Amino acid sequence: MSRKKAFALRLDPAVHAAIERLAAAELRSANAQIEMLLREALNQRGITVPISKLPARGRPRKEP
Template sequence: MAASAKKAFALRLDPALYAAIERLAAAELRSANAEIEVLLREALGRRGVSVRQSEAPKRGRPAKEAN
């Protein structure tokens, strides 16, 4: 199996903050890790920092095509 192209690192969070992230993630049907990534991209975007999406293959179901 190929190694993940994502950077792994330890992140220490306040338990209440992590619980809030888990609730958001569950509501959006995401993992807590994916939710943190979405929140970081949104926060960077509000500050005018654009981060391009990686070319790594997507996991999960393919998006529905518009009819």
């Protein structure tokens, strides 16, 4: 099961406000926006990070 790593992030209030505005304009949460910006920055530096497989949702399939 793939889980996201939670940690505290201290941001300048102006940076946080800018991220929230950008996230709202792109219909994302601030958390998703930060992750997207980090992935873009890593990609610009030549570091490709694969997107983790999401856990299956819903009921498990019945096995025969």
